[in-house]
Amino acid sequence: MNIDRKKFLHIAGGAAAGLIGAQTLTSCKKDERVEHIYTSMDSPDITKYDKTFFVQVDQNKCKGCHTCTINCPTGIIDSKEPGGLHRVYSPDGCINCGQCLVNCPYGAIEEQVSFINDVFDAINDPETIVVALPAPAVRYAIGEPFGMQPGEFAGGKMNASLKALGFDIVWDTEFAADLTILEEGSELIARLTGKMDRPLPQFTSCCPGWIKYVESFHPEVIPNLSSCKSPVAMMGALSKTYGAQNKKIDPKKIYTVSIMPCIAKKYEGMRPEMNDSGFRDLDATINTRELAYMIKKKNINFYAMKDEAADPLLGQSTGAATIFGVTGGVMEAALRFAYEAVSGRKLASVDLTAVRGLGGVREASVKIPGGPEVKVCVVSGLKNAEPIIQDIKNGKSPYHFIEVMTCPGGCVNGGGQPIDPKDVFFT
Amino acid sequence: MKSQFTRKKFIRTLTLGIAAVSFVSIPVQKLFAGLTNTKSRTDGVYEQDKKMPLRKSQDNPMIKQIYKDFLEHPNSHKAHELLHTDYVDRSAGVKRLRQSGIRI
Numbered sequence: 001m002n003i004d005r006k007k008f009l010h011i012a013g014g015a016a017a018g019l020i021g022a023q024t025l026t027s028c029k030k031d032e033r034v035e036h037i038y039t040s041m042d043s044p045d046i047t048k049y050d051k052t053f054f055v056q057v058d059q060n061k062c063k064g065c066h067t068c069t070i071n072c073p074t075g076i077i078d079s080k081e082p083g084g085l086h087r088v089y090s091p092d093g094c095i096n097c098g099q100c101l102v103n104c105p106y107g108a109i110e111e112q113v114s115f116i117n118d119v120f121d122a123i124n125d126p127e128t129i130v131v132a133l134p135a136p137a138v139r140y141a142i143g144e145p146f147g148m149q150p151g152e153f154a155g156g157k158m159n160a161s162l163k164a165l166g167f168d169i170v171w172d173t174e175f176a177a178d179l180t181i182l183e184e185g186s187e188l189i190a191r192l193t194g195k196m197d198r199p200l201p202q203f204t205s206c207c208p209g210w211i212k213y214v215e216s217f218h219p220e221v222i223p224n225l226s227s228c229k230s231p232v233a234m235m236g237a238l239s240k241t242y243g244a245q246n247k248k249i250d251p252k253k254i255y256t257v258s259i260m261p262c263i264a265k266k267y268e269g270m271r272p273e274m275n276d277s278g279f280r281d282l283d284a285t286i287n288t289r290e291l292a293y294m295i296k297k298k299n300i301n302f303y304a305m306k307d308e309a310a311d312p313l314l315g316q317s318t319g320a321a322t323i324f325g326v327t328g329g330v331m332e333a334a335l336r337f338a339y340e341a342v343s344g345r346k347l348a349s350v351d352l353t354a355v356r357g358l359g360g361v362r363e364a365s366v367k368i369p370g371g372p373e374v375k376v377c378v379v380s381g382l383k384n385a386e387p388i389i390q391d392i393k394n395g396k397s398p399y400h401f402i403e404v405m406t407c408p409g410g411c412v413n414g415g416g417q418p419i420d421p422k423d424v425f426f427t
Numbered sequence: 428m429k430s431q432f433t434r435k436k437f438i439r440t441l442t443l444g445i446a447a448v449s450f451v452s453i454p455v456q457k458l459f460a461g462l463t464n465t466k467s468r469t470d471g472v473y474e475q476d477k478k479m480p481l482r483k484s485q486d487n488p489m490i491k492q493i494y495k496d497f498l499e500h501p502n503s504h505k506a507h508e509l510l511h512t513d514y515v516d517r518s519a520g521v522k523r524l525r526q527s528g529i530r531i
Contacts, residue, residue, distance in 0.1 A: 050517075050520075065450075074531050075530060075531045076524075076529070076531050078529075078530075089524065089529050090520070090524055090529075092517070092520030092521055092523070092524055093520070093521055093524050093529070093531045136472075137468075137472075140468045140471045140472055140475075141468060149467065150464045150467040150468055150471075151467035151468040151469070151470055151471030151472075152471060153471055153474075153475045155475075175487070175489060175490075177484075178484035178487045178490050179484075179490060179493070179510070181484035181485075182484055182485065182490065182494075182501045183501050183502060183506060183510055183511070185484075185501075186501035186502050187502060190502065211514065212517070214514070215514055215515055215516060215517040215518070216517040216518055216520065216521045217518065217521060219516040219517070219518045222514045222516065225514060227507075227511040227512065227513070228510060228511055228512075229510055229511060229512045233512070234509070234510045237509040237510065238493075238509065238510075241497075241509060242493060242496075242497045273512050273513065273515075274512075276508060276509050276512075277509070312489070313489065314489065314493075315489070316487055316488065316489040317479075317487065318479055318481040318482055318483060318484055318486060318487050319475075319476035319477070319479035319481065319482035319483075320476075320482060320483055320484045321484065321487075322472060322475050322476055322479065323472055323473065323476050325468075325472050326468075326469045326472045326473070329472070333484060336482070336483045336484070337483065337484050337485055340483070340485065341485070347483070350482045350483060356473070358465070358466065358469065408465070409465035409466075409468075409469060410469075412465055412468035412469055412472065413464070413465040413468070420464060
């Protein structure tokens with residue numbers, strides 16, 4: 001068979017058109033704008049949790065402005081030469097906090113991992129009991145994509161929307177925040193009284209970015225970390241044991257979805273240690289932006305939702321749990337517990353304003369009647385933790401209990417929270 | 428020679444000034460925008476804390492229930508099994524990166 005010029009052009013043209021078509025199709029399927037942030041819709045490979053990039057810079061959109069490096073606590077996001085294109089060099093030095101992403105003025109940083117499709121699949125499967133575990137800080141920002149003011153409480157509407165999305169049970173991570181206080185507070189008291197052979201000061205362990213930072217950069221202070229899991233990790237383990245027993249559900253059928261203001265929680269949920277219930281404790285992790293995306297995708301009118309409470313058994317919470325979402329909150333909640341547990345007296349005023357504020361490092365000293373004087377420190381923004389860690393390594397730290405939150409301001413300013421589109425120059 | 432503020436110098440200073448302001452202003456604006464949002468969310472949290480009928484973790488009836496029915500007491504054996512964890516030394520990866528010349 002002879003191929004003349006015309007035939008050759010026919011075949012070549014057809015092949016080119018096919019290639020371009022295939023490329024557009026795959027690229028359309030892969031990336032999605034999730035509340036203004038480009039997010040790859042690929043489900044992550046859980047076994048490769050340590051080799052996964054959770055955020056990466058789109059080289060076509062980066063303008064080399066260096067804002068990401070300024071906001072990065074470790075410096076793993078950088079450019080080879082000044083003003084050049086920035087990128088995350090390796091998953092090893094990245095603690096997945098996402099501060100680069102929420103602060104990028106050009107919307108150039110993208111999420112690389114999303115469980116959205118997995119969660120929709122689980123919801124659509126009638127056999128699976130899908131459990132939502134929303135974090136405290138989510139309810140103060142989830143209203144923003146639907147026109148509510150920043151900081152407006154939307155907990156009731158959030159619960160109602162989760163039910164409307166098709167979640168079978170809403171168990172509140174705030175409940176586990178209360179539980180964390182009892183566990184972590186008791187651990188602190190045991191360390192203070194010498195009943196536990198672990199060093200002081202004790203660090204909080206709720207923040208997954210902080211935990212990975214200690215493990216990667218300062219493994220010497222690992223014994224100072226509280227052995228408590230984060231609230232949502234406790235929640236995952238309890239859902240498939242205590243929750244399943246009481247509701248008489250086969251734990252095999254439970255699919256837990258952790259809903260967080262955070263990107264690093266996706267990494268935490270994929271850790272192999274998180275299987276204490278005999279199953280994967282946390283099957284999927286999504287953030288506030290992704291929840292807003294799902295609610296919009298299902299055409300649910302968020303603002304018109306009637307307030308609903310979380311489901312009983314693991315659903316009730318106190319003020320001490322809701323302040324977990326701000327810097328100083330875990331500390332204040334722990335002190336409200338420790339004061340009464342040690343002294344046996346009622347705390348006159350629960351507002352311990354000494355640990356509040358938005359400063360990078362704040363310290364306070366609390367005299368507990370019948371107990372020791374507890375020196376506490378609150379760190380907001382991981383860069384501020386460096387001198388405190390050095391003090392501990394040199395044996396000079398004056399503190400007993402230190403709270404560290406990676407994101408400046410705490411979880412309410414987390415890497416998974418909605419961004420204000422007015423702050424971004426989209427290209 | 429006496430230094431004089433010539434037309435050329437004026438234009439040079441002006442251009443450099445404008446360039447500096449426009450380069451710096453974007454990150455600065457971003458910083459403040461982020462902080463104000465954080466501030467209002469923080470205020471919202473403390474406002475809600477004030478409205479809660481119970482404000483101390485140890486008063487939560489469901490917490491009392493779970494310790495009575497399931498966990499026995501804080502830091503019990505069962506609590507350690509389900510609610511506590513161990514951490515892993517991950518510094519090898521960071522060391523490798525530093526050796527390859529990345530400043531972190």
